[in-house]
Amino acid sequence: MALNRAWHESHPMPPNANLDQRIAWHLEHARECGCRAIPASVLKALEERRIPIPERRVS
Template identity: 60%
Template sequence: MSKLNRAWHDAHPMPANPTLDQRVEWHLAHTVHCGCRPIPRLVLEELARRGIEPPSPAN
């Protein structure tokens, strides 16, 4: 895991009561731009169902 990117988090909050599509989109972007924590298991499972390879975490 990398250091928290505060500016990215401030500009891109997770929506309240996000849909699965919103969660997937947010976590994909988060991993690229911050990566302060891993993608949750349920989101990883959904990525696999959709045939989407998780991106490499930000450094």
């Protein structure tokens, strides 16, 4: 998967992001870029919160 450079430049991960911020960022990243998989720690939090795990975007 190619990097969506424009998205990454306009959507940096907040410094010292808490878990809620990380979850929100990775969910949006999966929709808009998906150049890499969601980290295991975020996947675990999504499962615990019963938030559907998005498929990685394929372009």
